[in-house]
Amino acid sequence: MTTNATKGKGRRVLVTGASRGIGQGVALRLAQDGFFVVVHYGHDQQGAQHTLNQITAHGGAGALLQFDVGQEEQCRRVLEQEVEQNGAFYGVVSNAGISRDDAFPGMSSANWHEVINTNLNAFYHVVQPLIMPMIRLRHGGRIIVMSSVSGLGGNRGQTNYAASKAGLIGAAKSLALELGKRNITVNAVAPGLIDTEMVQLDDTVLTEAMKLIPLRRMGTVTEVAGLVSYLMSDEAAYVTRQVISINGGLL
Numbered sequence: 001m002t003t004n005a006t007k008g009k010g011r012r013v014l015v016t017g018a019s020r021g022i023g024q025g026v027a028l029r030l031a032q033d034g035f036f037v038v039v040h041y042g043h044d045q046q047g048a049q050h051t052l053n054q055i056t057a058h059g060g061a062g063a064l065l066q067f068d069v070g071q072e073e074q075c076r077r078v079l080e081q082e083v084e085q086n087g088a089f090y091g092v093v094s095n096a097g098i099s100r101d102d103a104f105p106g107m108s109s110a111n112w113h114e115v116i117n118t119n120l121n122a123f124y125h126v127v128q129p130l131i132m133p134m135i136r137l138r139h140g141g142r143i144i145v146m147s148s149v150s151g152l153g154g155n156r157g158q159t160n161y162a163a164s165k166a167g168l169i170g171a172a173k174s175l176a177l178e179l180g181k182r183n184i185t186v187n188a189v190a191p192g193l194i195d196t197e198m199v200q201l202d203d204t205v206l207t208e209a210m211k212l213i214p215l216r217r218m219g220t221v222t223e224v225a226g227l228v229s230y231l232m233s234d235e236a237a238y239v240t241r242q243v244i245s246i247n248g249g250l251l
Contacts, residue, residue: 015039016093016122028058030228033233087137143186176240187244190247214248
């Protein structure tokens with residue numbers, strides 16, 4: 001019988017944006033599964049350290065890695081050095097992201113470009129330098145990108161965010177075609193309303209949102225992390241080029 005402690009077999013995975021929210025939950029779950037988790041953070045070192053402390057407190061193993069996902073050259077430099085020193089990653093969870101919501105007619109250029117750069121361009125900045133080392137391992141691999149229900153159906157006030165998340169879906173599907181023969185799977189997870197700090201809704205808006213969700217509640221970080229755990233596992237070796245929604249039936 002395969003247990004959580006042996007699923008990961010010590011293989012190294014990178015989780016971006018792992019200092020809080022979904023990224024933190026994913027990092028903790030993958031460590032529980034037996035992976036060595038590299039906890040990435042951009043600015044929140046305290047949050048990332050808290051994530052790592054929780055990992056080690058529960059018998060897991062990991063390390064911290066800092067870089068700005070929006071800075072291409074910095075990403076390449078840090079990641080190439082990391083791979084040179086510690087070896088290729090088996091898995092990558094491209095999770096780091098931001099939102100800058102506003103109605104499109106009034107949306108500033110800064111809010112458009114910052115969201116596109118942090119959410120979509122970062123996919124290239126982070127994943128591209130890690131692909132060839134992963135291929136050379138000849139052990140297969142897992143790439144998981146965090147999209148959103150907004151990337152599937154759009155959302156008022158989130159034209160920038162929806163565009164970035166829809167772009168990630170196209171990128172994941174295309175990369176899955178390229179890497180399939182290498183036994184590297186690429187999938188997208190599309191959460192709906194998940195109870196994190198990123199979701200700030202007043203009571204009226206939340207009440208109206210619940211009417212649109214058949215399960216009548218927000219999802220939890222633990223539920224999203226469980227889905228990522230499956231996609232990272234050996235049991236998901238035949239799952240690739242998929243967009244898996246976790247939204248309580250919202251879409």
